[in-house]
Amino acid sequence: MSVKPLNLCQRPRRLRRNATLRRMVRETTLSVDDLIYPMFVMEGEGQKVEISSMSGCYRYSLDLLLKEIAEVYSLGINAIALFPVIPQHKKDDTGTESYNPEGLVQQTVRAIKQAVPDIVVITDVALDPFTTHGHDGLVDEKGNILNDPTVEVLVKMALSQATAGADFVAPSDMMDGRIGAIRQALDAEGYINVGILAYSAKYASAYYGPFRDALDSAPKFGDKKTYQMDAANAREALKEVELDIIEGADIVMVKPALAYLDIIHQIRQTTQLPVAAYNVSGEYAMIKAAAQMGWVDEKQVILESLTSMKRAGADLILTYFAKEVALMLS
Numbered sequence: 502m503s504v505k506p507l508n509l510c511q512r513p514r515r516l517r518r519n520a521t522l523r524r525m526v527r528e529t530t531l532s533v534d535d536l537i538y539p540m541f542v543m544e545g546e547g548q549k550v551e552i553s554s555m556s557g558c559y560r561y562s563l564d565l566l567l568k569e570i571a572e573v574y575s576l577g578i579n580a581i582a583l584f585p586v587i588p589q590h591k592k593d594d595t596g597t598e599s600y601n602p603e604g605l606v607q608q609t610v611r612a613i614k615q616a617v618p619d620i621v622v623i624t625d626v627a628l629d630p631f632t633t634h635g636h637d638g639l640v641d642e643k644g645n646i647l648n649d650p651t652v653e654v655l656v657k658m659a660l661s662q663a664t665a666g667a668d669f670v671a672p673s674d675m676m677d678g679r680i681g682a683i684r685q686a687l688d689a690e691g692y693i694n695v696g697i698l699a700y701s702a703k704y705a706s707a708y709y710g711p712f713r714d715a716l717d718s719a720p721k722f723g724d725k726k727t728y729q730m731d732a733a734n735a736r737e738a739l740k741e742v743e744l745d746i747i748e749g750a751d752i753v754m755v756k757p758a759l760a761y762l763d764i765i766h767q768i769r770q771t772t773q774l775p776v777a778a779y780n781v782s783g784e785y786a787m788i789k790a791a792a793q794m795g796w797v798d799e800k801q802v803i804l805e806s807l808t809s810m811k812r813a814g815a816d817l818i819l820t821y822f823a824k825e826v827a828l829m830l831s
Contacts, residue, residue, distance in 0.1 A: 708783030769814025
């Protein structure tokens with residue numbers, strides 16, 4: 502005996518019955534305009550080195566990086582986030598190379614803005630790629646991360662990047678008060694149009710491993726839990742975002758993304774600023790590894806994952822999948 506469902510006037514499946522209807526009523530749309538492409542630059546010439554833990558991602562010397570940027574811009578990707586691979590002999594305990602006007606980042610920014618002037622260049626403001634100890638801040642003799650002295654160095658770093666031509670500086674260090682200090686310094690030096698993309702809710706996450714492999718920037722002692730956020734906290738994220746907005750952030754960001762969709766959603770409800778999400782290296786590597794084993798449909802999982810970030814409330818997504826997604830969407 503068949504049982505007829507009740508309430509036959511309500512059939513949500515009517516709007517799912519073919520692809521055209523599904524597109525018409527789709528609530529969340531992923532666009533290439535949403536994507537920011539993180540890219541790695543290293544010294545040398547003619548170098549393109551695959552990152553072992555991030556299949557399909559590479560460290561580029563500047564000459565090849567410029568060619569890659571021209572290609573991704575032609576695909577419609579409007580912005581890149583730049584991360585430097587600093588040779589060991591240029592690292593020290595205080596990260597002085599970070600604000601060298603002729604440093605790798607500064608030279609790279611100038612070259613990008615000359616070669617592809619309309620692409621938005623976002624530079625990382627943190628000391629871990631430049632320090633021998635691999636922490637985002639200065640360290641005292643007891644191993645404590647020093648907040649205010651670190652902020653002074655971060656200001657120098659941000660100013661040197663703005664002078665080179667960066668469109669946005671992106672403090673990822675999680676020191677208290679650094680957004681306000683950087684904003685004041687940029688304005689005082691006339692860089693009123695240089696934006697700040699703040700890593701406002703950056704968690705002390707286990708998902709960062711492949712990125713640290715890419716930059717050889719893993720901490721040499723301890724961990725980053727005294728300055729990056731506890732994974733168990735949500736209200737604290739709202740506090741961090743509120744402080745960054747007060748201090749002058751133009752865009753706020755949550756990092757990582759997939760395990761923190763609830764945080765993205767809560768922040769979206771509390772601010773009118775653009776909200777970014779960082780689809781981090783561990784998230785990327787897991788999808789790549791599962792796809793290589795034949796366990797998942799790579800393209801569909803990528804699109805589903807990034808769409809979930811948009812659905813949660815992200816306006817912008819930093820993702821190593823950016824180039825692949827741009828090709829898919831085209």
